[in-house]
Amino acid sequence: MTWSAEWRRVGAIVWKDLTTERRSKAGVNAVAFMGVLVLLLFGFALGPDTEALRRAASGALWLAILFAGVLAFNRSYQLELDGGALESLLLYPGARWGIYLGKLIANLVFVLIVEVVVVPIALILYQVALPPGWPALLGVTVMGTIGFVTLGTFYAAMSSRSRAREVLLPLLLFPMLVPVLLASVEALTGLLAGDPMREAGAWVRLLGAFDIIFLVASLLAFEYVIEV
Amino acid sequence: MKPDARVGEYPGSRVVAGTIRLPTVTLRITDRDDAAATMTSVTRRFGRRWALRGVSLTIARGEVVGVEGHNGSGKSTLLRILSTAIRPTGGTAQVFGEDVVKNADAVRAQVAFLTHYPGLYDDLSAEENLRFACRMLGIDGARIPEVLARVGLEREGREIVRTFSAGMQRRLSLARLLLQRPRLLLLDEPYNNFDPAGIALVNDVVREVRSEGGAAMIVLHDRHSAGNLLDRVATLRQGVVHESSDDERAPGAPLLQSLVGGRLT
Numbered sequence: 001m002t003w004s005a006e007w008r009r010v011g012a013i014v015w016k017d018l019t020t021e022r023r024s025k026a027g028v029n030a031v032a033f034m035g036v037l038v039l040l041l042f043g044f045a046l047g048p049d050t051e052a053l054r055r056a057a058s059g060a061l062w063l064a065i066l067f068a069g070v071l072a073f074n075r076s077y078q079l080e081l082d083g084g085a086l087e088s089l090l091l092y093p094g095a096r097w098g099i100y101l102g103k104l105i106a107n108l109v110f111v112l113i114v115e116v117v118v119v120p121i122a123l124i125l126y127q128v129a130l131p132p133g134w135p136a137l138l139g140v141t142v143m144g145t146i147g148f149v150t151l152g153t154f155y156a157a158m159s160s161r162s163r164a165r166e167v168l169l170p171l172l173l174f175p176m177l178v179p180v181l182l183a184s185v186e187a188l189t190g191l192l193a194g195d196p197m198r199e200a201g202a203w204v205r206l207l208g209a210f211d212i213i214f215l216v217a218s219l220l221a222f223e224y225v226i227e228v
Numbered sequence: 229m230k231p232d233a234r235v236g237e238y239p240g241s242r243v244v245a246g247t248i249r250l251p252t253v254t255l256r257i258t259d260r261d262d263a264a265a266t267m268t269s270v271t272r273r274f275g276r277r278w279a280l281r282g283v284s285l286t287i288a289r290g291e292v293v294g295v296e297g298h299n300g301s302g303k304s305t306l307l308r309i310l311s312t313a314i315r316p317t318g319g320t321a322q323v324f325g326e327d328v329v330k331n332a333d334a335v336r337a338q339v340a341f342l343t344h345y346p347g348l349y350d351d352l353s354a355e356e357n358l359r360f361a362c363r364m365l366g367i368d369g370a371r372i373p374e375v376l377a378r379v380g381l382e383r384e385g386r387e388i389v390r391t392f393s394a395g396m397q398r399r400l401s402l403a404r405l406l407l408q409r410p411r412l413l414l415l416d417e418p419y420n421n422f423d424p425a426g427i428a429l430v431n432d433v434v435r436e437v438r439s440e441g442g443a444a445m446i447v448l449h450d451r452h453s454a455g456n457l458l459d460r461v462a463t464l465r466q467g468v469v470h471e472s473s474d475d476e477r478a479p480g481a482p483l484l485q486s487l488v489g490g491r492l493t
Binding site: 005008009011012013015016019020023024079082083084085087088089090091092093094095227 | 311312313315333334336337339341343344345346347348349350351352356360361363364365366388397404
């Protein structure tokens with residue numbers, strides 16, 4: 001297949017996944033609600049200390065996105081498993097990376113939509129004022145999300161054929177996410193505080209490097225995890 | 229002995245395949261180059277259980293082969309290997325000369341597989357499911373109305389698949405195969421959930437593929453539904469082909485094979 005044909009297949013998978021999610025509605029609502037719930041629970045655990053809430057804001061936000069995202073990744077492959085669609089999907093001619101990339105883009109859009117709901121609520125709950133350099137915050141959030149979704153989509157494919165996939169996915173995914181999570185939280189914390197130590201840039205570069213490494217490795221390895 | 233012209237004779241060349249009728253036995257001779265599919269000593273293991281224990285089988289172009297056997301005898305595994313859905317543990321399998329492991333993509337372009345499951349997306353309409361299939365296959369969707377009409381779903385095209393009965397979903401799965409114009413049809417218990425009109429539709433599709441030089445392998449429990457469609461029936465028992473309605477073990481078969489230089493299947 002030509003590159004243009006492969007990209008059309010990627011587009012078809014993105015369209016199919018997002019259309020299915022839009023029609024079912026339960027997915028976005030449940031995942032966004034899960035994210036807000038995690039933020040609330042952390043807020044209760046930290047108590048009414050405003051300063052403590054502000055310091056914990058970026059960590060709590062990323063944990064909320066993480067728990068909500070895991071639900072989204074499981075759903076993404078559950079759609080394929082219902083009615084044996086995964087096998088049909090794998091029987092279409094074409095490169096396996098096209099399937100992975102299609103699922104990755106659809107999951108990315110899905111998680112970004114959830115973040116549009118979760119991030120403003122986190123800012124309000126944790127009483128964080130947006131600093132003047134908020135576009136940089138946005139950029140870090142998107143970069144962190146790319147790394148998170150890249151790994152999540154890959155490990156969800158790996159665990160999709162297991163009966164214990166809901167348990168297996170976090171067990172596989174969370175340890176691998178440590179570098180992305182660490183770089184995202186540190187960069188976000190630094191930027192929220194106005195970056196007094198000028199450290200945020202290094203964390204952002206590290207995050208970018210992880211994103212590229214994970215993306216390339218996942219594209220190359222997807223064929224081996226999805227084949228039976 | 230004049231070969232039956234049913235299978236084919238190429239101008240200016242030797243007969244590569246045909247049927248030789250003798251007073252007591254009928255033998256089909258298939259040159260491997262002319263085969264739609266070949267399996268040689270194919271094995272497949274799931275955990276500790278062997279689903280296939282060394283299956284060798286050839287399907288000629290224009291041939292429709294039925295596969296029978298009890299539950300768990302390995303029938304679906306056989307089809308899944310030929311479709312490239314799973315890889316064999318041992319042995320080799322080829323579809324129109326392409327290896328199912330080494331050239332899986334080339335095989336997928338020629339094979340259509342109707343599985344037990346509908347393989348559809350419940351929240352998409354019938355048309356949307358077919359449009360998605362077209363985009364994945366790299367073909368335009370101009371034939372979607374035609375294939376929907378062929379399977380009797382022209383009025384339900386815009387309805388969400390979740391609302392379809394099992395029989396309607398089966399028809400839509402069949403419509404998806406028709407978009408592809410496959411050369412090898414693999415049908416796993418295709419008559420399930422079909423009414424008599426649906427059964428006739430399946431048989432028509434198989435005849436159409438056969439008439440265009442393709443072949444079909446059909447896993448079935450009841451030969452009655454296939455009518456006179458089947459050229460041959462292989463029986464699987466515990467992962468091994470035990471018998472075929474064409475008796476390749478007939479006296480004289482090895483002699484004929486060596487004389488003609490082909491393969492008896």
